[in-house]
Amino acid sequence: MAGRLARLARLPFARVSTAxxxxxxxxxxxxxxxxxSTGAPAAVSATPATALQAQYERVIKAVLPSVVQLSTPDTTxxxxxxxxxxxIVTNAHVVGSASTVQVVTDVGGATFTAKVLGVYxxxxxxVIRVTSGAWSQPPANFGRSAGMTAGQIVLALGSPxxxxxxxxxxxxxxxxxxxxxxxxxxNGGTKTTTIAGTLQTSAAxxxxxxxxxxxxxxxxxxxxxxxxxxxxxxxxxxxxGFAIPSDTVTSIARQLIAAGRVTRPGQxxxxxxxxxxxxxxxxRAGVAITSVAAGGPAAAAGLRRGDVITLVEGCPIQTExxxxxxxxxxxxxxxxxxxxxxxxxxxxxxxxxxxxxx
Numbered sequence: 138m139a140g141r142l143a144r145l146a147r148l149p150f151a152r153v154s155t156a157x158x159x160x161x162x163x164x165x166x167x168x169x170x171x172x173x174s175t176g177a178p179a180a181v182s183a184t185p186a187t188a189l190q191a192q193y194e195r196v197i198k199a200v201l202p203s204v205v206q207l208s209t210p211d212t213t214x215x216x217x218x219x220x221x222x223x224x225i226v227t228n229a230h231v232v233g234s235a236s237t238v239q240v241v242t243d244v245g246g247a248t249f250t251a252k253v254l255g256v257y258x259x260x261x262x263x264v265i266r267v268t269s270g271a272w273s274q275p276p277a278n279f280g281r282s283a284g285m286t287a288g289q290i291v292l293a294l295g296s297p298x299x300x301x302x303x304x305x306x307x308x309x310x311x312x313x314x315x316x317x318x319x320x321x322x323x324n325g326g327t328k329t330t331t332i333a334g335t336l337q338t339s340a341a342x343x344x345x346x347x348x349x350x351x352x353x354x355x356x357x358x359x360x361x362x363x364x365x366x367x368x369x370x371x372x373x374x375x376x377x378g379f380a381i382p383s384d385t386v387t388s389i390a391r392q393l394i395a396a397g398r399v400t401r402p403g404q405x406x407x408x409x410x411x412x413x414x415x416x417x418x419x420x421r422a423g424v425a426i427t428s429v430a431a432g433g434p435a436a437a438a439g440l441r442r443g444d445v446i447t448l449v450e451g452c453p454i455q456t457e458x459x460x461x462x463x464x465x466x467x468x469x470x471x472x473x474x475x476x477x478x479x480x481x482x483x484x485x486x487x488x489x490x491x492x493x494x495x
Contacts, residue, residue, distance in 0.1 A: 193354075197304050201243075205218065209232065281383065309336055405469045406434065421455040449474070
Protein backbone atom coordinates (compact mmCIF):
# COMPACT_ATOMS: atom_id res chain seq x y z
CA MET A 138 0.00 0.00 0.00
CA ALA A 139 2.85 2.39 0.80
CA GLY A 140 4.17 2.01 -2.74
CA ARG A 141 0.78 2.80 -4.20
CA LEU A 142 0.44 5.95 -2.05
CA ALA A 143 3.88 7.08 -3.24
CA ARG A 144 2.86 6.62 -6.88
CA LEU A 145 -0.37 8.55 -6.28
CA ALA A 146 1.64 11.43 -4.83
CA ARG A 147 3.64 11.67 -8.06
CA LEU A 148 0.57 11.95 -10.36
CA PRO A 149 0.17 15.14 -12.47
CA PHE A 150 -1.15 18.28 -10.63
CA ALA A 151 -4.46 18.26 -12.52
CA ARG A 152 -5.31 14.95 -10.94
CA VAL A 153 -4.35 15.83 -7.37
CA SER A 154 -7.92 16.12 -6.12
CA THR A 155 -8.87 12.65 -7.38
CA ALA A 156 -5.64 11.13 -6.18
CA UNK A 157 -5.96 12.76 -2.78
CA UNK A 158 -9.46 11.37 -2.39
CA UNK A 159 -8.23 7.88 -3.25
CA UNK A 160 -5.29 8.22 -0.87
CA UNK A 161 -7.58 9.45 1.90
CA UNK A 162 -9.85 6.44 1.38
CA UNK A 163 -6.89 4.07 1.53
CA UNK A 164 -5.52 5.70 4.68
CA UNK A 165 -8.95 5.59 6.32
CA UNK A 166 -9.40 1.91 5.42
CA UNK A 167 -5.92 1.08 6.65
CA UNK A 168 -6.58 2.87 9.94
CA UNK A 169 -9.82 0.97 10.47
CA UNK A 170 -8.24 -2.38 9.63
CA UNK A 171 -5.09 -1.78 11.64
CA UNK A 172 -2.88 -2.19 8.53
CA UNK A 173 0.60 -0.71 8.28
CA SER A 174 1.06 -0.59 12.02
CA THR A 175 2.28 -2.98 14.65
CA GLY A 176 0.18 -1.28 17.29
CA ALA A 177 -3.55 -1.31 18.06
CA PRO A 178 -6.05 -0.13 15.41
CA ALA A 179 -6.25 3.67 15.26
CA ALA A 180 -9.58 5.20 16.26
CA VAL A 181 -11.15 7.57 13.74
CA SER A 182 -13.08 10.15 15.73
CA ALA A 183 -13.61 13.92 15.68
CA THR A 184 -15.00 14.02 19.23
CA PRO A 185 -12.38 16.37 20.79
CA ALA A 186 -12.67 18.90 17.94
CA THR A 187 -16.46 18.65 17.96
CA ALA A 188 -16.57 19.19 21.71
CA LEU A 189 -14.28 22.24 21.48
CA GLN A 190 -16.39 23.72 18.69
CA ALA A 191 -19.53 23.15 20.73
CA GLN A 192 -17.95 24.96 23.68
CA TYR A 193 -17.02 27.90 21.44
CA GLU A 194 -20.61 28.09 20.27
CA ARG A 195 -21.98 27.96 23.83
CA VAL A 196 -19.64 30.71 25.04
CA ILE A 197 -20.37 33.00 22.10
CA LYS A 198 -24.12 32.48 22.44
CA ALA A 199 -23.99 33.19 26.17
CA VAL A 200 -21.67 36.21 26.21
CA LEU A 201 -22.34 38.02 22.92
CA PRO A 202 -25.65 39.59 24.09
CA SER A 203 -23.58 41.39 26.76
CA VAL A 204 -21.16 42.91 24.22
CA VAL A 205 -22.38 46.01 22.37
CA GLN A 206 -21.19 48.38 19.67
CA LEU A 207 -20.51 51.98 20.69
CA SER A 208 -20.16 55.06 18.51
CA THR A 209 -19.43 58.75 18.99
CA PRO A 210 -18.94 61.46 16.36
CA ASP A 211 -15.23 60.60 16.39
CA THR A 212 -14.93 56.83 16.68
CA THR A 213 -16.55 53.39 16.89
CA UNK A 214 -15.74 50.72 19.43
CA UNK A 215 -17.20 48.11 21.74
CA UNK A 216 -18.47 47.88 25.28
CA UNK A 217 -19.42 45.24 27.84
CA UNK A 218 -22.65 45.36 29.88
CA UNK A 219 -21.54 45.59 33.50
CA UNK A 220 -24.78 45.41 35.49
CA UNK A 221 -28.58 45.47 35.21
CA UNK A 222 -28.74 49.24 35.66
CA UNK A 223 -27.64 49.88 32.07
CA UNK A 224 -24.00 50.50 32.95
CA ILE A 225 -21.47 49.58 30.24
CA VAL A 226 -17.69 49.50 30.69
CA THR A 227 -15.41 50.36 27.77
CA ASN A 228 -12.09 52.00 26.93
CA ALA A 229 -11.53 55.67 27.68
CA HIS A 230 -10.18 56.18 24.17
CA VAL A 231 -13.49 54.89 22.74
CA VAL A 232 -15.46 57.51 24.67
CA GLY A 233 -12.92 60.27 24.05
CA SER A 234 -14.32 63.69 24.93
CA ALA A 235 -17.93 62.76 24.16
CA SER A 236 -20.66 63.28 26.76
CA THR A 237 -23.12 60.88 25.11
CA VAL A 238 -22.58 57.62 23.24
CA GLN A 239 -24.78 55.63 20.85
CA VAL A 240 -25.20 51.95 21.76
CA VAL A 241 -26.22 49.21 19.30
CA THR A 242 -27.04 45.81 20.78
CA ASP A 243 -26.72 43.52 17.74
CA VAL A 244 -26.68 43.35 13.95
CA GLY A 245 -29.72 45.41 12.98
CA GLY A 246 -30.57 45.77 16.66
CA ALA A 247 -32.03 48.71 18.53
CA THR A 248 -30.00 51.87 19.13
CA PHE A 249 -29.85 53.42 22.58
CA THR A 250 -28.34 56.61 23.97
CA ALA A 251 -25.98 56.52 26.94
CA LYS A 252 -24.39 59.22 29.06
CA VAL A 253 -20.80 59.11 30.26
CA LEU A 254 -20.59 58.39 34.01
CA GLY A 255 -16.84 58.60 34.37
CA VAL A 256 -13.50 58.22 32.61
CA TYR A 257 -10.18 57.05 34.04
CA UNK A 258 -7.43 57.80 31.54
CA UNK A 259 -4.49 56.16 33.35
CA UNK A 260 -6.02 52.69 32.85
CA UNK A 261 -7.89 53.62 29.64
CA UNK A 262 -11.29 52.80 31.14
CA UNK A 263 -14.69 54.48 31.12
CA VAL A 264 -18.26 53.70 32.15
CA ILE A 265 -21.41 54.86 30.35
CA ARG A 266 -25.08 54.40 31.34
CA VAL A 267 -27.99 53.80 28.96
CA THR A 268 -30.62 56.51 29.41
CA SER A 269 -33.13 55.77 26.63
CA GLY A 270 -35.43 52.96 25.59
CA ALA A 271 -36.33 49.65 27.19
CA TRP A 272 -32.88 48.34 28.05
CA SER A 273 -32.78 44.60 28.76
CA GLN A 274 -29.30 43.38 27.79
CA PRO A 275 -27.87 40.94 30.36
CA PRO A 276 -24.68 41.82 32.24
CA ALA A 277 -21.55 39.82 31.45
CA ASN A 278 -20.03 37.42 33.93
CA PHE A 279 -16.64 38.88 34.91
CA GLY A 280 -14.05 36.36 36.10
CA ARG A 281 -10.69 36.81 37.83
CA SER A 282 -7.80 37.59 35.53
CA ALA A 283 -5.24 36.83 38.24
CA GLY A 284 -5.51 33.10 37.55
CA MET A 285 -5.00 33.28 33.79
CA THR A 286 -1.87 31.63 32.41
CA ALA A 287 -0.17 31.45 29.02
CA GLY A 288 -1.71 28.83 26.75
CA GLN A 289 -5.32 29.19 27.89
CA ILE A 290 -7.82 29.52 25.03
CA VAL A 291 -9.73 32.80 24.79
CA LEU A 292 -12.27 34.46 22.49
CA ALA A 293 -12.31 38.17 21.60
CA LEU A 294 -15.86 39.51 21.17
CA GLY A 295 -16.66 42.97 19.82
CA SER A 296 -17.29 45.07 16.74
CA PRO A 297 -14.05 45.16 14.73
CA UNK A 298 -14.24 47.50 11.73
CA UNK A 299 -17.89 48.13 12.60
CA UNK A 300 -18.84 44.45 12.25
CA UNK A 301 -21.19 44.08 15.21
CA UNK A 302 -21.18 40.80 17.09
CA UNK A 303 -17.88 39.38 15.82
CA UNK A 304 -15.78 36.70 17.50
CA UNK A 305 -12.15 35.65 17.05
CA UNK A 306 -10.15 33.04 18.93
CA UNK A 307 -6.63 32.60 20.22
CA UNK A 308 -4.72 31.97 23.42
CA UNK A 309 -3.22 33.94 26.27
CA UNK A 310 0.31 34.44 24.94
CA UNK A 311 1.72 36.02 28.09
CA UNK A 312 0.62 37.78 31.26
CA UNK A 313 1.96 40.78 33.15
CA UNK A 314 2.83 42.86 30.09
CA UNK A 315 3.29 46.62 30.54
CA UNK A 316 1.54 48.45 27.72
CA UNK A 317 2.80 51.92 26.81
CA UNK A 318 0.73 53.96 24.33
CA UNK A 319 1.99 57.34 23.16
CA UNK A 320 -0.22 59.82 21.29
CA UNK A 321 0.55 63.27 19.94
CA UNK A 322 -1.19 66.22 21.57
CA UNK A 323 -2.45 69.43 19.99
CA ASN A 324 0.42 71.50 21.46
CA GLY A 325 3.09 69.34 19.85
CA GLY A 326 3.81 67.25 22.93
CA THR A 327 2.86 63.67 23.67
CA LYS A 328 0.43 61.95 25.98
CA THR A 329 1.46 58.58 27.36
CA THR A 330 -0.89 55.95 28.74
CA THR A 331 0.85 53.18 30.67
CA ILE A 332 -1.13 50.11 31.71
CA ALA A 333 0.61 47.54 33.86
CA GLY A 334 -0.20 43.84 34.01
CA THR A 335 -1.98 43.47 30.68
CA LEU A 336 -2.78 40.14 29.05
CA GLN A 337 -1.10 39.47 25.71
CA THR A 338 -3.26 37.44 23.34
CA SER A 339 -3.06 35.93 19.87
CA ALA A 340 -6.80 36.45 19.28
CA ALA A 341 -7.25 38.87 16.39
CA UNK A 342 -7.88 42.42 17.63
CA UNK A 343 -8.69 45.15 15.15
CA UNK A 344 -9.98 48.71 15.18
CA UNK A 345 -13.40 48.56 16.83
CA UNK A 346 -12.53 45.69 19.19
CA UNK A 347 -11.42 48.22 21.80
CA UNK A 348 -13.68 48.08 24.84
CA UNK A 349 -14.99 44.61 24.00
CA UNK A 350 -14.55 41.34 25.84
CA UNK A 351 -11.73 38.82 26.07
CA UNK A 352 -13.52 35.69 27.26
CA UNK A 353 -12.37 32.36 28.69
CA UNK A 354 -13.90 29.04 27.66
CA UNK A 355 -15.73 29.14 30.99
CA UNK A 356 -17.74 32.04 29.57
CA UNK A 357 -16.17 34.65 31.85
CA UNK A 358 -14.82 38.04 30.77
CA UNK A 359 -11.18 38.00 31.87
CA UNK A 360 -9.95 41.04 29.95
CA UNK A 361 -10.81 44.02 27.75
CA UNK A 362 -9.03 44.30 24.37
CA UNK A 363 -7.43 47.72 24.16
CA UNK A 364 -4.52 47.70 21.70
CA UNK A 365 -2.49 45.78 19.14
CA UNK A 366 1.25 45.91 18.67
CA UNK A 367 2.42 48.23 15.91
CA UNK A 368 5.75 47.86 14.15
CA UNK A 369 7.13 51.05 12.65
CA UNK A 370 6.31 51.20 8.95
CA UNK A 371 4.61 47.80 8.94
CA UNK A 372 1.24 48.52 10.53
CA UNK A 373 -0.27 46.13 13.04
CA UNK A 374 1.74 43.09 14.07
CA UNK A 375 -0.24 39.91 13.48
CA UNK A 376 -1.26 37.94 16.55
CA UNK A 377 -0.03 40.41 19.17
CA GLY A 378 -2.85 42.09 21.05
CA PHE A 379 -3.26 43.37 24.59
CA ALA A 380 -6.17 43.36 27.02
CA ILE A 381 -6.70 45.16 30.31
CA PRO A 382 -7.09 42.47 33.00
CA SER A 383 -10.63 42.01 34.33
CA ASP A 384 -9.49 42.57 37.91
CA THR A 385 -8.50 46.12 36.92
CA VAL A 386 -11.66 46.62 34.83
CA THR A 387 -14.06 45.66 37.62
CA SER A 388 -12.21 47.67 40.29
CA ILE A 389 -12.17 50.88 38.26
CA ALA A 390 -15.71 50.39 36.90
CA ARG A 391 -17.21 50.08 40.37
CA GLN A 392 -15.53 53.30 41.47
CA LEU A 393 -16.67 55.22 38.39
CA ILE A 394 -20.24 53.99 38.87
CA ALA A 395 -20.29 54.91 42.55
CA ALA A 396 -18.60 58.31 42.37
CA GLY A 397 -17.92 59.22 38.73
CA ARG A 398 -14.21 59.09 39.46
CA VAL A 399 -11.53 56.87 40.96
CA THR A 400 -11.66 57.21 44.73
CA ARG A 401 -8.90 54.80 45.72
CA PRO A 402 -5.23 55.39 44.86
CA GLY A 403 -4.34 54.34 41.36
CA GLN A 404 -1.14 54.43 39.36
CA UNK A 405 1.99 56.27 40.39
CA UNK A 406 2.91 59.41 38.46
CA UNK A 407 5.75 61.92 38.17
CA UNK A 408 3.28 64.63 37.22
CA UNK A 409 4.81 65.48 33.86
CA UNK A 410 4.54 64.86 30.13
CA UNK A 411 7.63 64.11 28.09
CA UNK A 412 9.12 62.97 24.81
CA UNK A 413 12.29 61.14 23.85
CA UNK A 414 15.14 63.62 23.32
CA UNK A 415 17.59 63.09 20.45
CA UNK A 416 21.09 64.58 20.67
CA UNK A 417 22.02 63.59 17.11
CA UNK A 418 20.61 61.24 14.46
CA UNK A 419 20.41 57.78 16.00
CA UNK A 420 21.57 58.87 19.45
CA ARG A 421 19.08 59.43 22.27
CA ALA A 422 19.86 61.96 24.95
CA GLY A 423 17.20 61.14 27.53
CA VAL A 424 13.61 62.24 28.06
CA ALA A 425 12.71 65.90 27.54
CA ILE A 426 9.94 67.32 29.72
CA THR A 427 7.23 69.00 27.61
CA SER A 428 4.94 70.03 30.48
CA VAL A 429 4.81 69.84 34.27
CA ALA A 430 1.60 69.56 36.28
CA ALA A 431 1.23 72.50 38.66
CA GLY A 432 1.67 71.30 42.23
CA GLY A 433 2.62 67.82 41.07
CA PRO A 434 5.60 65.71 42.16
CA ALA A 435 7.99 66.94 39.45
CA ALA A 436 7.07 70.61 40.00
CA ALA A 437 7.52 70.26 43.75
CA ALA A 438 11.02 68.87 43.19
CA GLY A 439 12.01 71.79 40.94
CA LEU A 440 11.78 70.14 37.51
CA ARG A 441 10.36 72.26 34.71
CA ARG A 442 9.56 72.26 31.02
CA GLY A 443 12.65 71.82 28.86
CA ASP A 444 14.59 69.76 31.40
CA VAL A 445 15.98 66.44 30.17
CA ILE A 446 15.80 63.42 32.47
CA THR A 447 18.81 61.12 32.05
CA LEU A 448 18.82 58.85 35.13
CA VAL A 449 16.31 57.51 37.64
CA GLU A 450 17.83 55.83 40.70
CA GLY A 451 21.05 55.54 38.72
CA CYS A 452 19.41 53.74 35.81
CA PRO A 453 19.90 55.39 32.39
CA ILE A 454 16.66 56.66 30.84
CA GLN A 455 16.72 56.90 27.05
CA THR A 456 13.08 56.84 25.96
CA GLU A 457 9.73 58.09 27.17
CA UNK A 458 8.37 54.54 27.04
CA UNK A 459 11.19 53.34 29.30
CA UNK A 460 10.42 56.03 31.86
CA UNK A 461 6.68 55.31 31.73
CA UNK A 462 7.21 51.57 32.20
CA UNK A 463 9.49 52.14 35.18
CA UNK A 464 7.00 54.42 36.93
CA UNK A 465 4.09 52.05 36.20
CA UNK A 466 5.82 49.31 38.17
CA UNK A 467 6.14 51.52 41.29
CA UNK A 468 3.73 52.71 43.97
CA UNK A 469 2.60 56.25 44.88
CA UNK A 470 4.61 57.79 47.73
CA UNK A 471 7.93 56.26 46.72
CA UNK A 472 10.84 58.77 46.57
CA UNK A 473 13.06 58.56 43.47
CA UNK A 474 16.45 60.10 42.78
CA UNK A 475 16.09 61.78 39.37
CA UNK A 476 19.10 63.11 37.47
CA UNK A 477 18.41 65.69 34.76
CA UNK A 478 19.89 68.61 32.91
CA UNK A 479 18.45 72.09 33.31
CA UNK A 480 19.76 74.90 31.12
CA UNK A 481 22.67 72.66 30.22
CA UNK A 482 23.66 71.95 33.81
CA UNK A 483 23.34 68.50 35.46
CA UNK A 484 21.13 68.37 38.53
CA UNK A 485 19.68 65.72 40.86
CA UNK A 486 16.41 65.93 42.77
CA UNK A 487 14.28 63.62 44.88
CA UNK A 488 10.83 63.26 43.36
CA UNK A 489 8.14 61.59 45.47
CA UNK A 490 5.71 59.75 43.22
CA UNK A 491 2.15 61.00 43.28
CA UNK A 492 -1.13 59.31 42.36
CA UNK A 493 -2.76 59.48 38.93
CA UNK A 494 -6.46 60.09 39.61
CA UNK A 495 -7.55 60.41 36.00
